[in-house]
Amino acid sequence: MRNSVHRNDPTPIDLQLDGYEIGFSSAASARDDHGLNPVTGGQHIAVTLWTDGAVAAREHVVGLGAVFGIMVWPRAGSRRG
Template sequence: MFKTPQIVLFSSDVERAATFYKSAGFSELFRTPTEGTPIHIDLELDGYRIGVASEESTRNDHEMDPVVAGQRAAVILWTDDTSMAYEHLQRLGAKPAKAPSPWLGRLLIAWLEDPDGHLIQVVQPTQPSEA
């Protein structure tokens, strides 16, 4: 019945948001329009797909009222080195929210915010076969 799930993040600047995620290793799969200012861009990393949609387009084209502030979603990125990934994402423009810390005695996690304020959780298993 369902297939290929995806999360869409709302952004005030779709190009800026997509550039941030491409810098983090995502590849662009789709954009519309193909020329000019995009209103939607889809990206993918290791089979994990996210979209970035214009707040304005979501209101005007779909008659929706997207929530555009606050900690409304989290992009989870698994890694082999949470501390290195945390620092790397800050260099790309992410704002630190919580430094790496142990969780559940088997994970090391850190929290950041992307340029639109969406949470990013960076997770490293400290024991084999967690991801």
């Protein structure tokens, strides 16, 4: 597990296991560190899955029957990109 202090909150938090990584962050971190435009009002949650082969991974899961309501894009501007 790794985290970095961003303003006065302890996010983002990145968990890694067996080559997989999942990250949790505040709306400010999602916006400032990753270039995303998070929803900040009402009831909401966002799950963002990054992979080096995002386009190929999307095509693979769509081929298995997954349905997406959003586009997958390379992580340009990511703090780790």
